Amino acid sequence: MSPQHYLALAALLFTIGTAGVLIRRNVLIVLMSIELMLNAVNLALVTFSNALRSPEGQVLVFFAMIVAAAEVAVGLALVVALFRLNATTNLDDFQLMKW
Numbered sequence: 001m002s003p004q005h006y007l008a009l010a011a012l013l014f015t016i017g018t019a020g021v022l023i024r025r026n027v028l029i030v031l032m033s034i035e036l037m038l039n040a041v042n043l044a045l046v047t048f049s050n051a052l053r054s055p056e057g058q059v060l061v062f063f064a065m066i067v068a069a070a071e072v073a074v075g076l077a078l079v080v081a082l083f084r085l086n087a088t089t090n091l092d093d094f095q096l097m098k099w
C-alpha cells in the first residue's frame with residue numbers, strides 16, 4: 001500500500017471522529033471520537049515518518065499516545081463524577097458550566 005492510502009484512511013478516521021464529537025450528545029461516544037481523531041493523527045505521523053525516513057514522526061506518536069492515555073484517565077474520571085451527580089451521560093443535561 002502506498003502512503004496515499006494510509007493518509008486517506010487517516011483523513012477518513014479523523015472525519016468520522018470529528019463528526020462524532022460534533023453530532024453525538026453522549027459523553028462516552030465523544031471521548032471515543034476524540035480517541036479516533038488522535039489515532040488518525042498518529043497514523044498520518046507514522047506515514048510521513050516512514051515516507052521521509054525520519055524517526056521524528058514516531059517520537060511524536062509516542063507523545064500523542066501518552067496524551068491520549070492521560071486524556072482517557074481524566075475524561076473517564078470526569079464522566080464517572082458527572083454520572084454520579086446527574087445519573088446521565090447526555091451532554092445536554094449537564095448544567096455545571098452554564099450561568
